[in-house]
Amino acid sequence: MLATLIAGVVSISAAAVFSFTLLSKMVERLVSLSVGIMLSTSLLHALPEAFESHADPRKLFGALLAGLLAFFFLEKLALLRHSHHHEGDGHHHAHGHDAHAAGKSGWMILIGDGMHNFTDGILIAAAFLANPELGIVTALAIVAHEIPTEIGDFIVLLNAGFSRMRAYVFNLLxxxxxxxxxxxxxxxxxxxxxxxxxxxxxxxxxxIYIAVSDLMPQMQRRATVKDSIPQVLLIGLGVAMVLFLTAGH
Incomplete structure (x- = not known):
């Protein structure tokens, strides 16, 4: 309960601070850090923990395949249902059309976010039941991913007409x-x-799906040496954090 509560409050509060102060550079850094944390949590800790159990490896690989495909289809649905244009973007709509669409997308974001957070709670519980250290690093990985994600949600909610306080309260709930x-x-x-x-x-x-299909392509858009060096270092920092937290296991 404490891990899920802290993970939720910390990610929402940090996202609010970054969103309201527009620290875009910090957001980019958080994406790189979360890639390192998420990949190392999955590949170096959670998956080995699962495969060391008495479960059939073939069934576990089947679950991995099903999970990857499920997240692919869920992302497809989200992309099909979301509208990404704003007033003044060059698209020709009646005045107020985009504001109305943004209002709908704001509530859709909250509903989807609530379902996502509910699932995160189940995953944290499963990790703690398997191993307390795994529970901690799983909660850490969720926080690392949720901060940049919630920043995007805050931007959508503010564009939909929510005040800063209202956006924060609804996201916190x-x-x-x-x-x-x-x-x-x-x-x-x-x-x-x-x-x-x-x-x-x-x-x-x-x-793995979020890191490889969503976050890493974002990072690849900045291909200069100046951008790439901090990205590589922060991915390495994320991996080092997970290795440090799980050193005794």
Missing amino acids: CSLLSVAGGLIGYYTLDRASGLIPYVLVFASSGF
């Missing part, structure tokens, strides 16, 4: 759904421990 997901996940998976390796693999597929 959505983040608390992770606590509910953690509670349900803990008591459900504790009685069905055989499902834990599969939940860990599914969580890993999400981390």
Whole structure:
């Protein structure tokens, strides 16, 4: 409960600070750091933990494949349902059309974010049940990814007409759904421990998919040496953080 609560409050509050002060350079740095944390959490800790269990490796690889495809289709749905233009972007719509669309997208963002946070809570619970250290690094990986994601959500909500305080409060309420997901996940998976390796693999597929298909392509758009060196160093820092936290395991 504490891990899900801290993960939600920290990510929302940090995202609000960055969004409201427009520290775009810091946002780019956080993306690089989160790539290192997410990939190392998945590949060096969560997946080995799952495969060291008594579960059938073929079924675990099947879960990994299913997870990657599921996240691909979910992203497709999100891309199809979202409108990414704004007033004055050159598209010809009646006055107020984009503001109306933005208002709808604001509520869609909150609904989707709430469901996402609920799932994160379940994943954190599964990680803690498998190993407390894994629970900590999983929560850390979720925070690292959520901060840049929530910054994007704040921008959408502000564009949709939400005040800063209203955007913060609604995002914070959505983040608390992770606590509910953690509670349900803990008591459900504790009685069905055989499902834990599969939940860990599914969580890993999400981390890998987000890092490789979303975050890393963003980083590749800045291909100069000046941009690339900090990116590589911050990815390495993210990996080092996970290795440090799991050194005793």
